[in-house]
Amino acid sequence: MKDGETVEQSRTRKQDACADFERELAAYLEGEERQSVLSHAESCEYCRCMLADLELIRSSSAEYGFEEPPARLWTNVRATLVAEGVIRQPASFWRRWLPVGGRGLLRSPIPLAAAATLAIAFVIFLKAALPFFRSRPASSSAAGIQPAAVQLASASSPAEGSASVQRTIKALEQEYYANAQSMQPSLQVTYQKSLQSLDNEIQECRVFSQKQPDNALVQQYLSNAYADKAELLQSALEYNLR
Amino acid sequence: MAQGEGAPSKADSESQLIARAQRGEEEAFAALFEIHKRRVYSLCLRMTADPAEAEDLSQEAFLQLFRKISTFRGESAFSTWLHRLVVNVVLMHLRKKGVQKISLDEVDNSQAEPVKREYGDDDRRLLGSVDRITLNNVIEELPPGYRAIFVLHDVEGYEHNEIARIMDCSVGNSKSQLHKARLKLREALRRDQKRLVRTGPPGRSN
Numbered sequence: 001m002k003d004g005e006t007v008e009q010s011r012t013r014k015q016d017a018c019a020d021f022e023r024e025l026a027a028y029l030e031g032e033e034r035q036s037v038l039s040h041a042e043s044c045e046y047c048r049c050m051l052a053d054l055e056l057i058r059s060s061s062a063e064y065g066f067e068e069p070p071a072r073l074w075t076n077v078r079a080t081l082v083a084e085g086v087i088r089q090p091a092s093f094w095r096r097w098l099p100v101g102g103r104g105l106l107r108s109p110i111p112l113a114a115a116a117t118l119a120i121a122f123v124i125f126l127k128a129a130l131p132f133f134r135s136r137p138a139s140s141s142a143a144g145i146q147p148a149a150v151q152l153a154s155a156s157s158p159a160e161g162s163a164s165v166q167r168t169i170k171a172l173e174q175e176y177y178a179n180a181q182s183m184q185p186s187l188q189v190t191y192q193k194s195l196q197s198l199d200n201e202i203q204e205c206r207v208f209s210q211k212q213p214d215n216a217l218v219q220q221y222l223s224n225a226y227a228d229k230a231e232l233l234q235s236a237l238e239y240n241l242r
Numbered sequence: 243m244a245q246g247e248g249a250p251s252k253a254d255s256e257s258q259l260i261a262r263a264q265r266g267e268e269e270a271f272a273a274l275f276e277i278h279k280r281r282v283y284s285l286c287l288r289m290t291a292d293p294a295e296a297e298d299l300s301q302e303a304f305l306q307l308f309r310k311i312s313t314f315r316g317e318s319a320f321s322t323w324l325h326r327l328v329v330n331v332v333l334m335h336l337r338k339k340g341v342q343k344i345s346l347d348e349v350d351n352s353q354a355e356p357v358k359r360e361y362g363d364d365d366r367r368l369l370g371s372v373d374r375i376t377l378n379n380v381i382e383e384l385p386p387g388y389r390a391i392f393v394l395h396d397v398e399g400y401e402h403n404e405i406a407r408i409m410d411c412s413v414g415n416s417k418s419q420l421h422k423a424r425l426k427l428r429e430a431l432r433r434d435q436k437r438l439v440r441t442g443p444p445g446r447s448n
C-alpha cells in the first residue's frame with residue numbers, strides 16, 4: 001500500500017493493474033512483446049499463478065498424446081473400399097500376416113521370419129487337423145447348422161476347402177470357449193475383442209457376398225477372414241497351454 | 243505443422259505407398275491407414291469429445307481420402323492434405339449438428355468481462371503437469387466452438403490465420419476465442435484439483 005492511500009484506494013489500484021494484465025495477457029501468450037505482463041506478474045501473486053497455469057495448459061496441449069482407434073475402424077473402411085472397388089488388389093493371405101503396417105492382430109513388431117514361421121506352422125496345423133476333424137462324427141452336424149449365408153459363400157468358392165476351414169474353426173472355437181475361463185483376464189479381453197472384430201468382418205463379407213455372389217474379391221476376403229479367425233483361435237489356445 | 247512430417251526415408255516410403263494405393267493395392271491402403279489412424283482418430287475425438295462420433299468421422303475421412311487418392315499429385319505433403327480433409331469432415335459435421343458460426347462470431351466481449359477474482363484462497367497455481375486423461379476430461383466440457391479452436395491451435399499447431407480461414411471467422415475472433423477457451427480450461431482444471439484435494443484420490447472416498 002502506498003503512503004496516504006486508503007485500503008479501498010489500494011484495492012482499486014491493484015484491480016486496475018490486474019485488469020491491464022488481463023488485457024495484455026492474450027497478446028503476450030501469442031508471443032507478442034508485453035513487458036507490462038511480466039513486470040505485473042512479478043509483483044502480483046494472483047496474476048503470476050494465472051500466467052503459469054496458462055503456460056502449463058499450452059505446453060501440455062502441445063504434448064498431447066494420441067488415442068488408439070477401435071480395431072473395427074479398418075475393418076469397416078476396408079469392407080467399404082472393397083465393395084466400391086477402390087481396393088482392386090487384395091493382400092494375399094501370406095502378406096496379411098507380415099507386419100507391414102500391421103493389421104491389428106500381429107500388433108507387436110515381430111520379426112518377419114518369425115511371422116512367416118507362424119504362418120507356415122498354421123498351415124501345417126490346418127493340414128494336420130482337417131482330416132482329424134473331418135473324421136469326427138460331430139463335425140457333420142456342426143456343418144449342418146451353418147447359417148445359410150455361409151453355405152452360399154462356400155458354394156460359390158472352392159467349396160470343400162472353405163467348408164472344412166469352417167469346421168476347423170468351429171472345433172477351435174469350442175475348445176477356445178472351454179478354456180477361456182482359465183485365461184488371464186486381460187488376455188481374454190484382448191482375444192475377445194479381436195475375435196469380435198473378425199466376426200464383424202466375416203459378417204460383412206457374407207452380406208456383400210450375398211449381394212454380389214460373383215465378386216471373387218469378396219470371396220477371397222471371406223476366406224481370408226476365416227483363416228485369420230482360425231489362426232487367432234489357435235494362437236489363443238497355444239498361449240493358454242503354455 | 244508440428245507433427246506428421248518425418249525423415250526423408252519415411253517420406254520416400256510414404257510416396258511409394260501412395261503410388262501403390264493409387265494402383266488399388268490393399269497393403270498400401272492398410273499401411274497408410276496404420277501410419278495415420280491415431281492422429282486422425284485423436285483429432286476427431288478431441289474436436290467432438292464423443293468416441294462414437296469420432297469413429298464415424300474417422301471412417302468418413304479415410305474413405306474420402308482413399309476414394310480420391312488417385313488425384314493426389316504430391317504438391318503438398320500427404321499428411322497436410324489428409325489433415326485438412328479430416329478438419330473439413332469434422333467441421334461439416336459440427337455445422338450439421340447446429341454448432342453455428344454464431345458461437346464464433348459473437349461480439350468479442352473478452353475485454354469487457356474480466357475474470358472473477360477471489361483473492362486469497364485461490365492464489366495457488368495448478369499442481370504439476372496436466373496429463374492426457376485430465377485434459378480429455380476438461381476439453382469435453384468446452385462448448386464446441388471453443389473446443390475446435392483450442393484443439394486446432396494448441397493441440398494441432400495451426401496458426402490463427404489458417405483457423406480463421408477454415409472456421410470462417412476473423413483472426414481476432416480466433417485469438418480471443420482461444421484465450422477464453424484456455425481460461426475455461428484453467429477453471430475446470432482448478433475445480434478438479436480442488437475436488438481431488440477434498441475427497442482424496444478416486445476409490446478411497448468410501
Ligand SMILES: [Zn+2]
Pocket residue numbers: 017018021040044045046047048
Ligand atoms: Zn494482478
